[in-house]
Structures are given as structure tokens and as C-alpha cells.
Amino acid sequence: MTDRVELFSSTYRHFTDPVSDAVRKETFGADIGQNSWLTVDEYERLLPWLDLSPDDHVLEVASGSGGPALYVAHATGCRVTGIDANESAVAVASQAAARTGASERVRFRLADATSRLPFDDESFDGLLCMDAMNHFPQRLAVFREWRRVLRPARRALFTDPVVITGPVTNDELARRSSIGLFLFVPSGVNERLIEEAGLRLVRQEDVTENAALIAGRWRRARQAHEKDLRRIEGGERFEGLQVFFEAVRVLTSERRLSRIAYVVEKPAA
Ligand SMILES: C[S@@+](CC[C@H](N)C(=O)[O-])C[C@H]1O[C@@H](n2cnc3c(N)ncnc32)[C@H](O)[C@@H]1O
Structure with a gap:
């Protein structure tokens, strides 16, 4: 049995510690405050899909440290609202927005992505959710909420970093x-739930390589x-997290768990 090593609260509590900065810089090269398998190169390639x-x-959705949201606001000129269920994440993100003078355009609030979202229908022109879908057990309900808050003909971009694409043992799943909280689904399930929620799958791309690369570097x-x-x-x-990162590296480099990026669209009214 693998013991749980809580990641998020502790990561966000120590996010601005010099050693955390150094690790992120060595892991990602361009550090935008990501706490995922996302690199800037990848974001620059995926963002135009929206x-x-x-x-x-x-x-x-699941905006973490707020760094990626600030990056999106800077790169596109858009207003961005980030939600995360972790109080330390929302605190770090709000401080980062204030520090960079972006508080008018980029805001963060505490919210659970698996509940009804605290926004009116058709409030948003785009939605992002990077490497967090796997933490939401009620995936169909989550997609339905995304459909509700998106304006017609607008898109959501998300990644699922743990799509089952090969044989995996129970010990490997436990380490990963x-x-x-994790939800693992085999290939085809996201595609079916997207349609069931009334969204249209516009494109998908295998982005597993980044996870293998980043996990090894991290x-x-x-x-x-x-x-x-x-x-x-x-x-x-420390030791628990090292085991976690090695599990990610092995399972992704052997393509037994895949990371897939999806773009979905709400149909035009
Ligand atoms: C792997 S991190 C990714 C964060 C960010 N998207 C990034 O790329 O840096 C996953 C995030 O999901 C958040 N999260 C987990 N469960 C959540 C939930 N039910 N509602 C909102 N956020 C959640 C965690 O607090 C964490 O910040």
C-alpha cells in the first residue's frame, strides 16, 4: 500500500520559497508558476486553439498558483478569472496578481470545480483547465457546468494527464x-462524456511527451x-514525492498512461 503524500497545500504554502523557485526553474526552464506538466512552449501552441x-x-478551472492565468492574460490581453479549491493556492495567486499590477484583469476565488460554479450562465468566452481534470470525480457534471458558463460557439481547452492506454498494476496506480484524489479513465471515456454533456469535441492531441520529460526533470x-x-x-x-515523480515518468514514457489535450466547443445558439 502506498501512503498518501499531500501535494497541493504544502506546495502552495512554500511556493515563493527560494528552493521552490530554483526547482521550478530547473524543471520548466521558463517558470510561469505552473504546478503541472505544462511548459510555456506547449501553452503557446495550445492557447490559440481557443x-x-x-x-x-x-x-x-484549477488555477493553482495563478501564474498560468497571469501568463494567459499577458499573452492574449483577456480578462481571466481563476478558481481553485485550495485556499493557499488562491492566496498565492491573488498576491501574484497584486504584485504584478494585474488585479483589475485577473482575479482568483476559492471554488470547488465539482460543484455548481459560482457564475451566471454564458459568462465566459473561453475556459482552461490544465492537468486537473483527473482530480474531479464527477466528470460529466463538470462538463455540463462548463457548457453552462460558456457562451455559445466558445471553447474549452483541457488536459487529462492520466488516460489509461496500457496495462498498469494496482501499485503503479497507487503511486501515481x-x-x-484521482479519477483514471480509459481512452474513449472523455470523448463520450464530452458529447453527453452537449459539447462538441473539436480536436485532441497526445501531449504525453511533456509529462514524461517534466516528471524526469522535476x-x-x-x-x-x-x-x-x-x-x-x-x-x-520528500521521499513520497520522489516516488510519485518517478511513477509519472515511467508510466508516461512507456505510454501506459497518456496525457491528452482536448478542445471542446459549446454549440452555437
Ligand atoms: C496539478 S495542479 C494544476 C494547477 C494549474 N492548472 C497549473 O497548471 O499549474 C491541480 C490543481 O487542481 C486543484 N484542484 C483539485 N481539486 C479541485 C477541485 N475539486 N476544484 C478546484 N480545484 C481543484 C488543486 O488545488 C491544484 O491547484
């Missing part, structure tokens, strides 16, 4: 999900900063 213009208002960067990380995380968490 066809955003500066007047648009984007919802980011040791950081919190583990190595953490190993290089072991002493400082053990000080802020404690030994048990």
Missing part, C-alpha cells in the same frame, strides 16, 4: 495517485535540492 481576443473573459531538480526540500517538506514527504 481563438481568444482581448475583449474576452476566460475562466481557468499518491498525491490526492525529480532530478528535487534530488539536487534535497537538503533544502527536506527542511521545508520533511523526509517522508
